[in-house]
Amino acid sequence: MDADERAALAAMLEPELKPYDDRFQRHHRLPPTGLDREAVLAEMRELQALEEARWSDGYASGAVYHGDPDHIAFMNEVYALNSQANPLHADLWPSATKYEAEIVAMVASMLHGGDAHEDAPAVCGTVTSGGTESILLAMKTYRDQARAERGVTEPNIVAPVSAHAAFDKASQYFGIELRRVPLGRDFKAEVSVARQLVDADTVAMVGSAVQFPQGVIDPIEELAAVAAELGIGFHTDSCLGGFVLPWAERLGHPVPPFDFRVPGVTSMSCDTHKFGYAAKGTSVVLYRDPDLRAHQYYRTAEWPGGLYFSPTFAGSRPGALSAQAWAALVSIGEEGYLEATRRILAAAAVMRDGVAAIDGLELHGDSLWLVAFGSSDPDVGIYAVLDQMGHRGWSLNGLQQPPSVHLCTTLRHTADGVAERFLTDLAAAVEAVRADPGAGGSMAPVYGMAASVDGRGTVEDILRTYVDVLYRV
Ligand SMILES: Cc1ncc(COP(=O)(O)O)c(C=O)c1O
Secondary structure (H helix, E strand, O other), X not given: OOHHHHHHHHHHHHHHHOOOOOOOOOXXXXXXXXXXXXXXXXXXXXXXXXXXXXXXXXXXXXXXXXOOHHHHHHHHHHHHHOXXXXXXXXXXXXXXXXXXXXXXXXXXXXXXXXXXXXXOOOOEEEEEOOHHHHHHXXXXXXXXXXXXXXXXXXXXXXXEOOOOHHHHHHHHHHOOEEXXXXXXXXXXXXXXXXXXXXXXXXXXXXEEOOOOOOOOOOOHHHHHHHHHHHOOEEEEEEOOOOOOHHHHHHOOXXXXXXXXXXXXXXXXXXXXXXXXXXXXXXXXXXXXXXXXXXXXXXXXXXXXXXXXXXXXXXXXXXXXXXXXHHHHHHHHHHHXXXXXXXXXXXXXXXXXXXXXXXXXXXXOOOOOOEEEEEOOOXXXXXXXXXHHHHHOOOEOEEEOOOOEEEEEOOHHHHOOOHHHHHHHHHHHHHHHHHHOOOOOOOOHHHHHHHHOOOHHHHHHHHHHHHHXXXXXX
């Protein structure tokens, strides 16, 4: 991309990323004297009101997983009560330690990691700041375990192409080679190829239940069996599926084993801040064996600031977020999660059936609650459909390899009429694209560029332009 192309891209991105230019005062530096608190709150209320309707009325894929006003009010009250807590100071806030230990125990138990109070050693773990941190920590843990126990100095992990970008992030951050397992036509990892990719430097294998793009479950039992046979760890990423699959199974849906019931599974990630319905900022990473978890902890005995150790990447952490996650779990309970899952799967079934019936669209994968679709009709550019949905208020996810779009069903889509509105708008979007394939899309060209073969350079240009626009005041 040359300078003109970058400027054109910036001009395209600006209205999406900076809609408030000139509508609110901009702060380039600290105000000389503090602003009136009421004025600050008034401005924030205005911004919040501008933004609430879209996610609240069910126009977003994923993003807000619960969002009922009474649940939000409860979460906010919990935050206010715990706003000063910091789990780093376990002496000052033993309540935070209690919440975190119990969050880990409850999630481990949900994923069949045994009950913490039984004599048998139960699955253990830590609370983290989100799915990405859970994954980063697990991969760092396996790297350090392999270095300590097997002397591995050039580690690799073997993960499906569809595994979350956080695994690639871990690879880049921690110097771990990422070996990608291709997917079959069903979008699930090819076990036989996975086996071939493993060698003496492999520190862990990975599968997802469910993966982000199509929401399908990798063949966890088969993949984990390979890992067990070869004596290496296996991580199931259940950031997105961990709080849905156990309840879907209880509701009678076919859910292949993916959790600690599978003998080869040695660690898992599961997000409280998605379908656990906690506020954003918490997830859980679990390990079958406390010896493995020990490799996650940072410690130093030499620092003049004293003996220091921390379980996760952060030092100080918001105890209020852990309190919220705990409060969400115990206030919703098994019955609440079961009912929420029942509603979500019912809404997703309506949307999936409806998408399958739209001429020009094809469903991708056999997900229970993600609605992923593409088009093989040359007159229906799927990114143009994505743009058309954007014009109708929808915030869906654009995917690539293959070009496609998904909506992750949440409780926001279970309200009366939302699933039907999605289908009506989608049918209209497809018709609009058919009528005028080149019609005014803003993101379609960006996806097109990112997916084009001149690859990395273009992606780098897009990223730099995006970040420049993002942080421009
Ligand atoms: C399967 C999967 N893993 C990991 C993540 C990362 O989660 P987070 O955005 O909380 O870091 C996501 C997020 O959507 C996901 O879908």
